[in-house]
Amino acid sequence: MDLIRVNNLSFKYGEKKVINNISFNVNDGESFGIIGPNGSGKTTLLRLMTGLLNSSDGEIQFNGNPISNYGKKELARLFAVVEQEGTPPLAFSVEEVVAMGRYPWLKPFANLTKLDHQIIHKALTTFELLGIRNQPVNTLSGGQRQLVSLARAMVQQPKVLFLDEPTTYLDIGNQQSLMRHIRKWQEEKGLTTIMVLHDLNLAAQYCDRLVLLDQGSIKAIGKVEEVIREQEIEKVYKIKPILVKHPLTKVPQILLN
Numbered sequence: 001m002d003l004i005r006v007n008n009l010s011f012k013y014g015e016k017k018v019i020n021n022i023s024f025n026v027n028d029g030e031s032f033g034i035i036g037p038n039g040s041g042k043t044t045l046l047r048l049m050t051g052l053l054n055s056s057d058g059e060i061q062f063n064g065n066p067i068s069n070y071g072k073k074e075l076a077r078l079f080a081v082v083e084q085e086g087t088p089p090l091a092f093s094v095e096e097v098v099a100m101g102r103y104p105w106l107k108p109f110a111n112l113t114k115l116d117h118q119i120i121h122k123a124l125t126t127f128e129l130l131g132i133r134n135q136p137v138n139t140l141s142g143g144q145r146q147l148v149s150l151a152r153a154m155v156q157q158p159k160v161l162f163l164d165e166p167t168t169y170l171d172i173g174n175q176q177s178l179m180r181h182i183r184k185w186q187e188e189k190g191l192t193t194i195m196v197l198h199d200l201n202l203a204a205q206y207c208d209r210l211v212l213l214d215q216g217s218i219k220a221i222g223k224v225e226e227v228i229r230e231q232e233i234e235k236v237y238k239i240k241p242i243l244v245k246h247p248l249t250k251v252p253q254i255l256l257n
Ligand SMILES: Nc1ncnc2c1ncn2[C@@H]1O[C@H](COP(=O)(O)OP(=O)(O)OP(=O)(O)O)[C@@H](O)[C@H]1O
Pocket: 013, 016, 018, 036, 037, 038, 039, 040, 041, 042, 043, 044, 045
């Protein structure tokens, strides 16, 4: 079932058109990846879908209603966004930043309840942040900050999780662990994830469907095997890839020639 529909969407920064009349849908509960070369419009598309950017040219619907019809707080209960450099540059502690994810659920001027604290504690435990919960976030490594952003998104209990390059700062151990956490969360809560990924092999392994952007237009969309194909990758990335099947999962993986 469609959860999000993008209809004839275009977007310009000033005179520069960066999203070019695109339409697609995201199904309820799926893991949807946005891929494409540098500057192809991935982050811009993600920000349009979350409501962080607006366009009068085209429409984005959630559950059949334009996202512009939803109030800010209502949208914050539905969508959590993990952006690159997503934690505040100030000296808030890890626990304070994670607790910020509960704000959309609090009544005006209310304090965190016992249940809120339990939810925060669970997220700190999941991402192994309990030991550094009092440390200011501006003293953390890029990878640790990424985990804090994810924990904050988790306590927000969203219906849709948007991620912009979630693995940028993570070593391969943490990359795998983050993707597995997201998968588990998805299975337990029926979460829908929409993520921008540069790593095509990771995208192939962890996404159900992909959209491949080039210069603001859709070059391919569909299941992983329909998008990660030699012709598409060669045309868009200007490389001659070697495609192999992952020995365990059988999804396509790319080797450089
Ligand atoms: N705030 C802005 N003002 C003007 N132009 C912008 C702005 N943000 C992005 N752009 C331009 O829009 C185009 C698409 O940028 P966007 O960040 O969406 O691409 P991307 O695919 O996410 O790139 P990358 O993979 O390098 O992160 C680029 O040409 C970029 O220079």
